[in-house]
Amino acid sequence: MIIRRYIFLVILLVTSIAYFLSPSDRALPIQTLYQVISIGAALVALYASRIYGFKSANGRAIILIAAGLVVWAIAEIVWYVLQSFMGNNDFPTVTDIFFLLAYPIWGFGIYQGFTTAEVKLVRVRKSLLTLVFSASIILTILVSYFGIYQAYDPNADLLANIVAIFYGLGDLVLIILSLLTILVASEYRGGKLASFWKTMAAGFFVFLVADILFAMYRDQFMADIKPYAYIDLMWLSGYLLIAYAMLENYAHVYLVQKQIRLKLQQRR
Amino acid sequence: MNESSKLQQAAVELISKYFGQNTAKVYDKFFVDESDSAIVVSVNSILSDYIGKTKAEEEIKKMTEGLTL
Structure with missing residues (x-):
């Protein structure tokens, strides 16, 4: 477990160093590195989630969250191709369909997790x-102002404004989802599943902060001005946190399966 | 279905809920020659580790409700 944790930390550290040292964070090598890590993390999450199967209530929640991450990774690839190889900086594009699609998928997943946990609010610590x-x-105030109110551009067409505002609404959903993951973690206090949901909450929180910063500093980010370009590192952190949580969870369930198979073999 | 079979089925369903069908299938085979108390102890053990002691006790209580053990 410690080795796995260090691997994820090393990946983030190496990527951060690459970003700091690169004269341009929108340049192809850095953006390719971003893609490799985000897609890798999404695939790790998807692979790890398969151990449950969709018939398991807990499994459905986890598979849907992994699926949402894969959809975001697809959005990243499309954006990468459009920007890096086709010089297309238009808004909106087909990229935005995939980015926005992830929010309801995550919503279904976390709602499934919430209902499976049967959270009892009376048991949650009042301080928490x-x-x-x-x-x-x-966060709601920040998202409502930067992500919805300021997202409206009177010079842009209707579609661009609708899509821009939908991102803000998606972030409001992300706030609710982050809240629900913390409540779910609280319900499983003392168990490995609590660690899973806490790490999920951290991942979604980091995505949310990255989204808010992007809404605030979109022009500076797109102009490749440091330190605004480092918002990418926050999104990457979110990907890595979710992938790490999925992998740790997989390792535990795999161990449980291995132990019971061993007991069965010893019996024969 | 006798009470022991009902308990085994309920235990397997509970394991499936949190660990998935593959894990549940292996436990289904394992529980065949286990006593009722051993089944409850086994489920309690893996659940406590995974979902915490309090939640595990709740789930076990629901699992054994209505069963005469």
């Missing part, structure tokens, strides 16, 4: 509830 709701209110 207060912290989470306070953070949610602050």
Whole structure:
């Protein structure tokens, strides 16, 4: 487990160094590195989630979250091809369909996790509830202002404005999802599944902060101005956190399967 | 179906809920020659580790409700 954790940390560290040292973070080598890591993380998550099968209630939640991550990775690839090879910086494009599609998929997944956990709010520590709701209110204000109100551009066409506002709405959904993952983690206190959901919450929170920063500093980000270009590292952190959580969870379930198969063999 | 079979089925369903069908199938084979108390102990053990002691006890209680063991 420690080795796995260090691998993910090393990947993030090496990527961060590459970003810091690169004269241009929108250049092909850096963006290719970003793609490799984000797609790799999404595939790891998808592979790890398969151990459950879709018939398991807990499994459905985890598979749907992994699927959402894969959809985002597809969006990243499309954006990479359009920007890096076709010089297309238009908004919106087909990329946005995939980015926006991930939010309802994650929504279904986390809702499934929430209903499976049968969260009882009376059991959640009041201090945790207060912290989470306070953070949610602050984030809601930030998203509503930067992601929805400021997203409206009177010079852009209707479609561009609709898509831009939908991203803000997607981030409002992400706030709710992050809140639900923390409540689910609380329900499984003391168990490995609690660690899984806490890491998920951290991953979604990092995605959310990256999205807010992107909404605030989109022009500077697209102009490749440091440190705004480092918002990419936050998205990458989110990918890596979710992949790490999936892999740790997979390792545990795999171990459980291995142990019971061994007991069966010893019996024969 | 006798009470022991019902318990085994309920235990396998509970394992499937959290660990998936593949794990549940292996436990189904394992439980065939196990006593009721051994089944409950086994499920409690893997669940406590995975979903926490409090949640595991809740799930076990629901699993054994209505069964005469």
